[in-house]
Amino acid sequence: xxxxxxxxxxxxxxxxxxxxxxxxxxxxxxxxxxxxxxxxxxxxxxxxxxxxxxxxxxxxxxxxxxxxxxxxxxxxxxxxxxxxxxxxxxxxxxxxxxxxxxxxxxxxxxxxxxxxxxxxxxxxxxxxxxxxxxxxx
Amino acid sequence: xxxxxxxxxxxxxxxxxxxxxxxxxxxxxxxxxxxxxxxxxxxxxxxxxxxxxxxxxxxxxxxxxxxxxxxxxxxxxxxxxxxxxxxxxxxxxxxxxxxxxxxxxxxxxxxxxxxxxxxxxxxxxxxxxxxxxxxxxxxxxxxxxxxxxxxxxxxxxxxxxxxxxxxxxxxxxxxxxxxxxxxxxxxxxxxxxxxxxxxxxxxxxxxxxxxxxxxxxxxxxxxxxxxxxxxxxxxxxxx
Numbered sequence: 001x002x003x004x005x006x007x008x009x010x011x012x013x014x015x016x017x018x019x020x021x022x023x024x025x026x027x028x029x030x031x032x033x034x035x036x037x038x039x040x041x042x043x044x045x046x047x048x049x050x051x052x053x054x055x056x057x058x059x060x061x062x063x064x065x066x067x068x069x070x071x072x073x074x075x076x077x078x079x080x081x082x083x084x085x086x087x088x089x090x091x092x093x094x095x096x097x098x099x100x101x102x103x104x105x106x107x108x109x110x111x112x113x114x115x116x117x118x119x120x121x122x123x124x125x126x127x128x129x130x131x132x133x134x135x136x137x
Numbered sequence: 138x139x140x141x142x143x144x145x146x147x148x149x150x151x152x153x154x155x156x157x158x159x160x161x162x163x164x165x166x167x168x169x170x171x172x173x174x175x176x177x178x179x180x181x182x183x184x185x186x187x188x189x190x191x192x193x194x195x196x197x198x199x200x201x202x203x204x205x206x207x208x209x210x211x212x213x214x215x216x217x218x219x220x221x222x223x224x225x226x227x228x229x230x231x232x233x234x235x236x237x238x239x240x241x242x243x244x245x246x247x248x249x250x251x252x253x254x255x256x257x258x259x260x261x262x263x264x265x266x267x268x269x270x271x272x273x274x275x276x277x278x279x280x281x282x283x284x285x286x287x288x289x290x291x292x293x294x295x296x297x298x299x300x301x302x303x304x305x306x307x308x309x310x311x312x313x314x315x316x317x318x319x320x321x322x323x324x325x326x327x328x329x330x331x332x333x334x335x336x337x338x339x340x341x342x343x344x345x346x347x348x349x350x351x352x353x354x355x356x357x358x359x360x361x362x363x364x365x366x367x368x369x370x371x372x373x374x375x376x
Binding site for chain 1: 200203204207208211231232233235
């Protein structure tokens with residue numbers, strides 16, 4: 001439980017190792033491991049790609065880690081539990097929801113961020129809104 | 138399109154802040170904008186001069202201005218300069234210097250006048266007089282020579298004007314006019330422009346060619362379009 005609330009390291013780590021099964025002559029077996037996107041493996045990623053993808057998650061982890069050190073583990077555990085419940089509150093699949101409860105926990109209800117300005121889903125998108133803020137743990 | 142420009146500020150003892158900037162925006166060695174606005178609004182009592190990439194400074198200051206307004210609505214109080222500073226610092230550090238915005242932040246709040254400088258990587262300094270941008274050395278030399286504690290508003294404005302003018306004259310990345318914004322407790326005065334330093338010169342002579350310069354060898358009469366008659370019309374569908 002103590003490991004859960006450790007302050008995360010912000011140093012970029014090596015990307016996830018993609019294991020591909022090879023068939024005869026060392027060629028990638030497309031049937032079993034899918035098509036190979038060579039370009040994404042060879043070109044260098046942007047130095048901020050990983051830190052930006054994990055930004056919200058890391059900030060949450062830092063805040064809960066500090067709360068754990070200051071007040072004990074009860075507060076961050078209840079916050080995490082309620083946040084997980086709030087992430088599941090929503091309407092039927094395909095319907096839009098304001099996700100106000102979840103936004104209060106994310107802290108985005110009282111501020112404006114880059115996500116609110118750039119690349120916002122247009123009103124004509126078919127994609128349901130709740131898949132955009134994935135609570136990856 | 139980047140601005141390599143200069144901006145400077147003075148925190149004067151009369152209880153206010155004087156911010157100054159030039160108005161040239163360059164893209165490489167070409168002047169893209171002769172009269173751009175580099176002193177950005179953050180809050181009613183907080184303004185920010187931006188040096189570096191024009192889009193970065195513009196967008197960063199707009200973002201922080203929105204955050205300050207939301208904070209003001211949340212707390213019900215007038216915004217503070219240190220709030221804007223902390224927001225800028227955390228925003229720029231998140232992007233590890235890839236957002237090239239070097240800012241001079243100044244304003245007057247309940248704690249009095251404050252002048253800060255913010256670098257693209259997120260470091261900040263609180264100082265009585267600061268300069269940023271390509272003309273910062275020229276401007277800083279004027280400040281170092283002329284600054285003294287306890288200046289009044291007129292002296293501060295004069296010193297900032299001469300500092301910006303030094304950058305405009307001596308640095309290729311700065312030019313055109315001097316803009317000055319004076320922030321006092323309760324009101325802000327914007328001088329745009331405070332003074333025009335570089336004015337585009339008038340054309341010296343008449344460069345039009347008189348009729349008959351080009352010798353006409355032969356001429357044919359052109360049929361005007363209205364003289365043609367429409368014989369057949371057909372509307373087709375685009376599939």
